[in-house]
Amino acid sequence: MTRITCHRGDLTREAVDAIVNAANSSLLGGGGVDGAIHAAAGPRLLAACRELRATTLPDGLPVGDAVATPGFDLPARWVIHTVGPNAHAGQTDPALLASCFTRSLDGAVELGAxxxxxxxxxxGVYGWDADxxxxxxxxxxxGHPMPGIDEVRFVLFSDRLxxxxxxxxxS
Structure with a gap:
């Protein structure tokens, strides 16, 4: 049975097999969690993301999808990048947001995490309500079958989250 927990912390310091990056579709870094992960992982993460853009994802990563790269200088072995829906841009379908989590778990299972x-x-800046x-x-x-995954942690940067x-x- 998979243990699901949450705590306040710094995602870039988590000693887990995979961390999930709340990326933008370009995969080339940004602010918030995305910027922190890129900074902590070092320049090889950006190079890996540029390679994805040059090969398999020339138009970027679609909202709700996920793709993995190595973690490079992070304690985590992998980074699974997912693009969340932006409520400010009218992307308010809960299924798109749920897909970020399920597609990331699909990737984690494939990696053997x-x-x-x-x-x-x-x-965060994409404007969805925390609750x-x-x-x-x-x-x-x-609701996701997670064969082989022992633990899922939600690592939140504020007490409110x-x-x-x-x-x-x-609940």
């Missing part, structure tokens, strides 16, 4: 850490995808993100994320993870995920985990 036993532990995965997620941020609150779309709860809604938490409910959707927890439901998506609980951590509290939203705590409420979702006890």
């Amino acid at each position: 036993r532990s995965v850490a997620f941020p609150a995808v779309s709860a 809604e993100v938490a409910r959707i994320a927890v439901a998506a993870v609980r 951590r509290d939203a995920f705590r409420r979702a985990l006890v």
Whole structure:
């Protein structure tokens, strides 16, 4: 049975097999979680993302999808990049947000990851309500078959987000 937890912390310091990056579709870095992961992973992460853009993802990563790269200088072996829906751009379909979590878990299973850490995808500058993100994320993870994954952590950068995920985990 997969253990699902949440805590306040720095995703870039998590000692797990894979961390999930709340990326933008360009995969070339940005602000928030994305910028922190790129900074902590070092320049080889950007090079790997540029290679993805030059080969398999010339138009960028679609909203709700996920793709993996090595973690390079991070404690995590892999980074699974996913693009959350942007509520400010009218992307308010809960299924798109749920897909970020399920597609990331699909990738983790394919990689053989036993532990995965997620941020609150779309709860930052993309404008989604923290409680809604938490409910959707927890439901998506609980409903996903995760063969081989022992632990899923939600690693949140604020007390407000951590509290939203705590409420979702006890419902």
